[in-house]
Amino acid sequence: MPRYNPAEIEPRWQRYWEENATFAQQVTAKPEGEKLYALDMFPYPSGDGLHVGHPEGYTATDIVCRAARMQGKAVVHPMGFDAFGLPAEEHAIKTGEHPRVQTEQNIDTFRRQLKSLGFSYDWSREIATTDVDYFRWTQWIFLQIFDTWFDHEQQRGRPIAELVIPDDVKELGEDFARQWVDEQRLAYQSDAPVNWCPALGTVLANEEVIDGKSERGGHPVERRALRQWMMRITAYGDRLENDLEDLDWSHGVKALQRNWIGRSTGAEVDFKIEGREAREAGAFPTKPGPDFIRVYTTRPDTLYGATYMVIAPEHSLVEELTKPENAEAVTAYIQQAGMKSDLDRTELAKEKTGVFTGSYALNPVNGEKVPIWIADYVLATYGTGAIMAVPAHDERDFEFAQQFNIPIKAVVKPADDVPAEEAAKILAGEQVYVAEGVAINSGEFDGLETAQFKEKITESLAARGLAKQAVNYKLRDWLFSRQRFWGEPFPILHELDDAGDKTGHVISVPEDQLPVDLPHLEDFKPHGRAEPPLDKAPDEWLYQEIDGKRYKRETNTMPQWAGSCWYYLRFLDPKNDQAPIDPEIEKAWMPVDLYIGGAEHAVLHLLYARFWHKVLYDRGVVSTPEPFQKLVNQGMILGENNEKMSKSRGNVVNPDDVVSEYGADSLRLYEMFMGPLTDSKPWNMEGVNGVFNFLGRAWRMIVDERAEELQLSEQLTDAEPTEEQLKTLHKTIKAVSEDITKLSFNTAIARMMEFVNFFTKEKTRPRACIEPFVLLLSPYAPHLCEELWYLLGHKETLAYEPWPQHDESVLVESTVEIPVQIGGKVRAKIKVAADADRETIEAAAMAEPKVQEFIAGKNIVKTVVVPGRMVNIVIKS
């Protein structure tokens, strides 16, 4: 009984594809035919194995790729592994086994699972970010970034060699100049706080800290400043934002990125501290100097309403501005603020807190004295770390002013559509008004619109050297180092003095000495010092002597993001040992034409990868300004109960189980049939059974299931198709082909089900209809279709058979049935020639007895006829 048996068919075809290297793609500088680079976000190979969420996006790209090959395109469709990560390191700490061991086991599992689903990956391109041959080039790219500074005038990154050191810097000596240069690099060092856990003797990642305690063991965690590597992604803020425009990405993801970059325009304004030296008119200085506090504001038009100032607790002027009589309160406040985590400072802070310094500043527009406060609602890391507070027109300032009884002065007249009662409250300083409007109480500027006022006031202050236009970003520089073992080592050496201490000079490891591999460690247990684990490395690894100078290797490692920032390039040329990618190949194959993955990477991964890409673009390594032309985020697959799948909920579906029960084709087909790719949707095992039945029906449409031996159904003939059969075929070809370009796989499958429903009922099934159908279905259910194709007498894989073309002329209907509405309700249907004109259709409608019945005794107001569509008779009773 030759039933549809995926367990037998699928492994056989998987072997065939592997043995014949069916999907290996020659990637050369001159692709044959149009190129298609379709990329999946490569997975982190966790110990849990593949999740049913993975194959959703993977099947989508696979369908696109399989169809594209049949359409004659040159297709690159690779897969690899983002394999550095915390779990493997934790396992290593526990067991003493090298994290590489477990990582490779996990990769083996993932690879096996992926292969069992029949994806048409070119496995000869497989890479893992943990491969030494791979991270050699991750290190190389780091060195490019390290060797780049950002020229703000030209808005691009340039080699350090082209950086001109200003004379005033040069005068300060070689050491200082060198330090200055280092400060300009896109990869630079800085002190940044980390989560140090003394009990565990290690630094923890943010996600390992819960409520100020370590996730493991619940030990206290302190924030401690540590020397770190940073990447100057903020320099590329404008380009990262502007270049989104031309990308074929969803509106939502673009908005997410814009929001994350958070560009705002406004002004920097200097407020003189009371009793200090005034400034002579001139250019706005780069630094405010000791006599001024610099603030950033997006609303310089509200300057007349600034009734106090706030500096962040970490602001450099805190000590200086604090009067002796306020010192005690200030010290207490700062200590308290320092103990709060970032979270406490935001989420919990319903009530505003702050403390007066005792000092005043002078409002530059009117010379009024404004008190200077310290409050933690002002962030040290944004803008200048200080603000002018305008309580009448800013919600936070309003809350604070109410709390501390600070005057609230309205300087923007509420718009006309604000109710009079509210407007009165606003003018009286009893309610906050943040919208734009017309200036009041602003001296000579009264009556100006917000936008105009902003410009005027900035100009006016700029003329006195007290302000300039300024741009700010929410985006922060990227904290690029991790205190971990299982990551890429930095190709950086620190110069040591005679005493063995770091001099502060760093040099890059010469290119020909890459890669810097990870050292051998006896075990992976924390060493208890607040230094990275690599500090445990043997001296041979740790120390180097070059030209008589001793150096110590950088012992931080790179974050997991690093490897995924450029893997899409390496896939095109994975074995190249001269360069990360051959420039000719890069030119021919980039950008990625279709990139599919989870929405969880909509911000960070995509922003980081775009940033690296832009640096590589500036440095001439790549030829396109953007890496991913089209991006699609698949929706989440939920459990049967409509909740997120998770171990704790016990609703996780394992793809292996689905494959063994129904086969890979059914899993693929089901995931595509569930609903639109981008939607979240719940899993339903009955649904898998449904598509499995469909595949069985397709099988029986072609194969005689009742015969003893495997043979084609007797209903399958070489007869000429009937007109109706041809129509069904071409309708299906058209719909399925169009749906693939729209990534609307669920509807394509529905059309193919209709095809099978139709032909199952046909007594004869012409080969001329059935064979194209097998090709149409093959991207979705490749194993079944290869088998059917073979049974139909073809000896070669169908992977490169020409894609069926539909014939529009077959689809033209001679007559159409259209509805006749009376008063907007369908009352009858008429058959008319497809190309009938209005008059003919109207006459036909009027002649219909049903219509007559309905319009009897009524006035016809008008008749709307849409040829080929419908008739609507509007009546009045």
Add this chain to the structure above:
RNA sequence: GCCGGAGUGGCGGAAUUGGCAGACGCGCUGGAUUCAAAAUCCAGUGAGGGCAACCUCGUGGGGGUUCAAGUCCCCCCUCCGGUACCA
């Protein structure tokens, strides 16, 4: 709070971008086949009313535009995702 996405039968979802709401699948009901079951095949299946032909209502709620609204406009509600004192 803000930003993004979504609300259509018992369920997952279709609907040519303003033109017959509910394609396709699941589930359910009935029938054929069978000693029986599984599998398979056929038919029905938005709700309410009617013996029927048919009628009325119906796309989260309320208003509006239109000959015609799931689709466009205004207001509101709910759910999901992201984000959170960014001056």
